[in-house]
Amino acid sequence: MRLALFPAILLAAGIVLPSPAAADPLTYAEALARAAANAPSLKARAATTDAARSSAIAADRLPDPTLDLGISGFPVTGPNAGSLTRDDFTMATIGFSQQFPNLAKRHARAQRAAAEIGVAQAGELVEARNVRLETALAWIDLHYGERRLAQLDLLSASLDDLQKTVTARLASGSARPSQALEPEQLRAAVADRRAEMVAVVAQARARLARYTGNSDPEVSGDPPALEVDPDRLRASLDTLPALRALDAGIAAAEADVRMARADKRPDWRVGVSYGRRDPAFGDLASVGVSVDLPLFAGRRQNPKIDASKSQAQRARFDREAGERELVAALDADLADHAMHHERLRNARETLVPLAKRRAELDRDSYAAGKLDLGTALLSTLALAEAEVETLNREAEVARDAVRITITYQEERP
Template identity: 35%
Template sequence: MPCSVHPIGRRLSRTLIASVCPLAVALPLWASPLSFEQALSLSTQEAPTLVASQARVDSARAAAIPAGELPDPKLAVGVENFPIAGPDRYSLTGDFMTMQRIAYMQDIPNRSKRDARVAVAQARVQQAESAQQLSKLSLRRETAVAWIRRYTLEQQISLFDGLFKQNKLLASAVQAQLAGGRGSIADVLMPRQEAAMLSERQDELRAQRAQAIAALQRWIGAAAGEALEGAPPNWPLDREALAHQIQDHPDVNLLSSSSRVLDAELQEAQAAKKSDWGVELAYQRRGEQFGDMVSVKVTFDLPTAPAKRQDPQIAAKQLELLGLDAELELLRREHLQELDTQWAELERLNLALDRNQTILQPLMRDKVALTLAAYQSGKGTLLEHLAARRESLETQLRFLTLQGERQAISARLHFTNDASLAGGSQ
């Protein structure tokens, strides 16, 4: 016997479906945590900078297709020796010299010039590709630094949960001191004052975190707001290897490709001293009483004044190349200086981190414990203990700041050449 559904039940079902479906559409199916590697991957997907650089590469490749082709031929149509006086004036067929003419003409640049034009086009493709590699490298480097900045701030913010718990324990300890007849009535306010100061510092870090998310969003879009997952990689860095990689830095490759463009343009300027030539094939039609005619003509360019035309252009390209070679050497030196500067800073950060972790933090922990014991025994003040707690907090925050700075410099050193682009974070 088939079962039936009461009309009220059907209306209730439709109401529930209607209320739930919009929520199902509005809410994402899942939110993916944002790891360091995922951020790097997102930075090179549909980035406006890469779309623009890819368009320039495609444009250069398209322009290279006709580089070595001959110029378009020409078609000439006209009348030669048309009489305007005498018995045959205004006649196309009366005079034997009058001809209706159609000609096909083809200019043919010399082989060296065409080869040089091909070389120029290919060098410009390489130049656009070098610029694209530089854009990719910059995107990945800046994304890495922005992710690390946000990660560092979240590590600092996470300290405050434990600090607020300690603050509550301190408030209880102060009450116990007062109940035992020790301490000052003003001590009751000090834990509350410390809690307010902690909240203010936490708010500052949260504001900086929001700014870090905005900076990361510039490179990867809306995914910058997702929860972070994992930690930054620990790259093995070698100063000598990094110095050697400067030769392949995208900045250097881009300037080198510009040098190749100039070198090809120099070859084209030198080829202009050689003659171009052309061929013309013409058909001439005369009156019926006269025979039609065919003409073949070959033309040659005569570079008779190279000192005023070709040689100055050649000299200009040679001087441009000389200047570009100097710029290339200057760029290599600038990158080497930057490497040495960052390497020195990295070594300083390593020493500061080791000092903070092995000396300062243990000292601060001991100082907090000693001042608390002194306060509880009536030999010290609560103010001294709170000062020690603030110093301890600053030491811990400083450690995380130094750690973030070291990771950021490591990222900048790691993303210095094209090898980084192929293998992700490696």
């Protein structure tokens, strides 16, 4: 007797079931665009860049002038104590002073502020790429998760027909009573796999909602056909945001060195004041200049210069280490991608055809009474597992392509 289960399973490989009614279907490109527009982390990075630009405006400006008000020569003892007019020394003063940091220090501050803008912009690029990558992977996981879930649902629905077949064979006396339990065992195994896949789909949907802002996102369309070009990727490593962030760190550290060196040059201050006295004695005006004297550089400025030089050297070493890490990571990802491609080819060309052929042979043997139902069910389950595993491997290849192209592709202005 031929089981209704087997034709359904054999057709599963060629069937692409439509996804359930989508609350807000997103293609791959739409998901990336929506994440770029809505991700809060990107807005936070943009605000950081705006703050750095605003701070740079005042970086090399002169400090605000100082208003000085006072009374000098006020008598507190003697015959004129407490009087503002009877003592020829008493004077009310008003004055202004302006500090002038040395020009090298002002230039260094401007360079440091420009470096901070570079650091903020690099951080914005890094976060944008991270958001794009996580959104893309969430879309891929949701797409393939729903396809695998549909495959398992098809198998689960086919078990009802199997149960009817077993019940009929029991009624006719051609099957053992224990065989009535075998469809239930298979259904339990499928239920376990389905529960796992439901969790995978829910997790992917939650990740996609996080970046796109959709409360209940659904996917539509096919995954992108991404071409991985190893030579081009290796040639464009220097443009990656991760390395640009390290370059910006080097620029900031070198600006700190220039600021430390500028401290060895004296700052100066100019002050003017006007003193008002009793008209009998006349008013006074004063002008003064004060100059810093960095006379003890060996214990003050020089140690700071050495420390900033060490920090700049550390930033350069970090950059070299970051480049080596990216090269190694790219080679490892390319190796994984090649391996996953080979596994997918093996599944499509060998594992699934063999599982399908075995299921067909076991089906015919069972129908001819030469094979027990349990063995036939195992063959059916093995075919379903092979189909789901093929989707798993296809998802791995798609994830690899997305991760490699987004992580290592050239950053264009």
